[in-house]
Amino acid sequence: MSFLEVTAQLADGFLTTLLIFAVTLVCSIPLGLVITFGSMSKIKPIKWLTKTFVWIIRGTPLMLQIIIVFYGPGLLFGWRALDRLVAVLIAFVINYACYFSEIYRGGIESIPKGQYEAGQVLGMTKTQIFFKIVLFQVIKRIVAPMGNEIITLVKDTSLARVIAVTELVKAAETIISLKAIIWPLFYIGAFYLLFSGLLSILLSRIEKKLNYYSG
Amino acid sequence: MAFLEIENIYKNFGKTEVLKGINFSLEKGEVLAIIGSSGSGKTTLLRCMNFLEQPDEGKIKVNGETLFESGMQFSDREAREKRLHFGLVFQSFNLFPQYTVLKNVSLAPELLAVENSEKKLSRAEKAEIFREIDENSRRLLDMVGLSEKIESYPCELSGGQQQRVAIARALAMKPDILCFDEPTSALDPELTGEVLRVIRELKSSDRTMIVVTHEMNFAKGVADKVIFMADGVIEEIGIPDEVFGNPKSEKTRAFLEKSLENP
Numbered sequence: 001m002s003f004l005e006v007t008a009q010l011a012d013g014f015l016t017t018l019l020i021f022a023v024t025l026v027c028s029i030p031l032g033l034v035i036t037f038g039s040m041s042k043i044k045p046i047k048w049l050t051k052t053f054v055w056i057i058r059g060t061p062l063m064l065q066i067i068i069v070f071y072g073p074g075l076l077f078g079w080r081a082l083d084r085l086v087a088v089l090i091a092f093v094i095n096y097a098c099y100f101s102e103i104y105r106g107g108i109e110s111i112p113k114g115q116y117e118a119g120q121v122l123g124m125t126k127t128q129i130f131f132k133i134v135l136f137q138v139i140k141r142i143v144a145p146m147g148n149e150i151i152t153l154v155k156d157t158s159l160a161r162v163i164a165v166t167e168l169v170k171a172a173e174t175i176i177s178l179k180a181i182i183w184p185l186f187y188i189g190a191f192y193l194l195f196s197g198l199l200s201i202l203l204s205r206i207e208k209k210l211n212y213y214s215g
Numbered sequence: 216m217a218f219l220e221i222e223n224i225y226k227n228f229g230k231t232e233v234l235k236g237i238n239f240s241l242e243k244g245e246v247l248a249i250i251g252s253s254g255s256g257k258t259t260l261l262r263c264m265n266f267l268e269q270p271d272e273g274k275i276k277v278n279g280e281t282l283f284e285s286g287m288q289f290s291d292r293e294a295r296e297k298r299l300h301f302g303l304v305f306q307s308f309n310l311f312p313q314y315t316v317l318k319n320v321s322l323a324p325e326l327l328a329v330e331n332s333e334k335k336l337s338r339a340e341k342a343e344i345f346r347e348i349d350e351n352s353r354r355l356l357d358m359v360g361l362s363e364k365i366e367s368y369p370c371e372l373s374g375g376q377q378q379r380v381a382i383a384r385a386l387a388m389k390p391d392i393l394c395f396d397e398p399t400s401a402l403d404p405e406l407t408g409e410v411l412r413v414i415r416e417l418k419s420s421d422r423t424m425i426v427v428t429h430e431m432n433f434a435k436g437v438a439d440k441v442i443f444m445a446d447g448v449i450e451e452i453g454i455p456d457e458v459f460g461n462p463k464s465e466k467t468r469a470f471l472e473k474s475l476e477n478p
Contacts, residue, residue: 118309121265122323122388123299125291125330132322136313213312213368 013171032100302390375406
């Protein structure tokens with residue numbers, strides 16, 4: 001099989017991998033913030049519920065979560081099964097939102113109390129203090145740990161194959177089992193490397209941009 | 216009736232009694248210096264006046280209006296309005312690092328102007344208000360001697376400069392009473408002078424100020440009234456000449472002797 005033929009056969013896999021990556025990122029970044037507010041809530045039941053939820057999600061394999069989201073509703077409640085890709089996306093978004101929420105929490109807690117108090121004595125509302133003063137400083141502090149998670153996400157997308165979603169690894173595997181050639185595996189390996197390499201460059205650009213001030 | 220009246224303020228943190236019945240009053244345009252060793256409750260008193268802490272008991276009145284009274288309930292919004300009678304300059308400046316010096320000063324007035332306008336502002340009206348705020352911010356920064364630094368970021372400034380920005384920022388909200396919480400304690404000795412000079416210059420412009428300080432000479436030179444606090448009570452209150460020249464309380468005398476030994 002020629003390089004072009006393999007590429008054409010892998011095209012769907014490429015797209016699915018990119019889709020899982022993009023949707024997860026776009027949805028879990030804001031959802032993570034909501035979870036952070038939950039785990040930092042002054043209302044005890046909300047706080048403990050959120051913390052327990054985060055513990056469960058972070059404490060079990062993402063692969064298991066994908067399987068449960070796909071089979072769970074049908075086996076538990078007799079609902080119609082979700083579309084496979086939708087199930088994968090739900091599991092990914094929830095999983096990553098939980099990881100992100102803990103990174104956010106660390107960032108928010110690292111902002112000195114004086115920043116809040118300065119906002120307070122200037123008559124700002126809590127919302128203004130958060131969005132106008134704290135948030136930006138948090139973003140600057142969490143770019144590096146977020147980068148870590150985002151690069152992990154690139155590779156985690158390969159877990160989607162556990163419920164037969166044809167992402168890149170599954171697409172390549174299909175080819176090698178049919179054609180008995182090995183190089184498509186290295187081909188997709190190179191793709192992951194390139195993808196995460198580009199992300200690293202992008203992230204360090206962002207980091208540099210935020211470095212216009214220190215502190 | 217005095218401009219500021221503080222009556223019987225009590226504040227506990229758990230079992231620790233920090234303020235045990237504070238009473239004093241201040242006339243408009245007066246400068247009050249609060250001295251005393253660490254842990255005497257000076258900072259807590261300032262924080263109570265700025266509503267960063269809520270007193271357990273007592274009364275705070277400004278210009279006849281009761282801002283706080285024990286048992287008084289108020290919403291977040293009301294608390295914010297009350298707070299604006301006071302301004303506070305922190306020991307550690309607490310500038311917003313991501314904003315320029317100018318934006319540090321103009322941010323809060325801008326937010327308040329947008330929020331306070333009854334109707335949705337048209338673009339032209341908003342521009343007009345923001346222009347006024349911008350002008351006022353520049354004027355204040357000029358007053359504290361930083362007109363050349365308005366586009367700098369706080370991290371590019373010395374501690375003394377940062378504290379002067381913080382003073383301009385507090386003034387931008389036009390507080391009735393401006394409070395300083397040990398404004399020079401975080402500064403290198405050679406930088407305290409420029410900050411104290413700015414505070415001294417503010418006095419001439421008829422502002423009511425409360426300064427918690429360890430700078431005895433400054434307190435002596437600037438204050439109209441001095442309070443010496445010890446263990447959560449006002450041990451001595453009077454004009455600087457009396458408190459520094461002829462202290463009545465034994466504790467005041469001991470404190471002053473010590474602080475003159477290690478200035």
